[in-house]
Amino acid sequence: MHERSMKNDLIIVAIATIYQLDIIISNDKKSMLSNSAINAYEKINKEYGLKDPIFKTYKEFKEEIKRFQNDI
Numbered sequence: 279m280h281e282r283s284m285k286n287d288l289i290i291v292a293i294a295t296i297y298q299l300d301i302i303i304s305n306d307k308k309s310m311l312s313n314s315a316i317n318a319y320e321k322i323n324k325e326y327g328l329k330d331p332i333f334k335t336y337k338e339f340k341e342e343i344k345r346f347q348n349d350i
Contacts, residue, residue, distance in 0.1 A: 284309050291319050294331050302331045303339045311335065 287310040294302050304310045311333055323330050334342075 280309075284315075287315065291331070295319075295323055295328050298329060299331055301339070302333050303336055304333070305336050307335070 283306075287306065290310070291302060302310075309315055316333055320330050322328075
């Protein structure tokens with residue numbers, strides 16, 4: 279099951295990168311947001327001259343939205 283989960287994570291990040299999405303939000307700290315996974319994404323993106331998306335947890339994203347709403 280872990281292999282399938284990691285493959286799905288790689289597909290999600292690849293699609294987000296190809297479509298130049300700025301942010302990827304996930305609570306999956308064991309695979310998608312792990313340091314080793316993010317380092318791998320960055321290495322591949324650098325090799326192909328692609329921009330890295332910013333990785334955030336759902337909690338971080340929610341807090342940013344609240345701060346933004348308070349600033350309006």
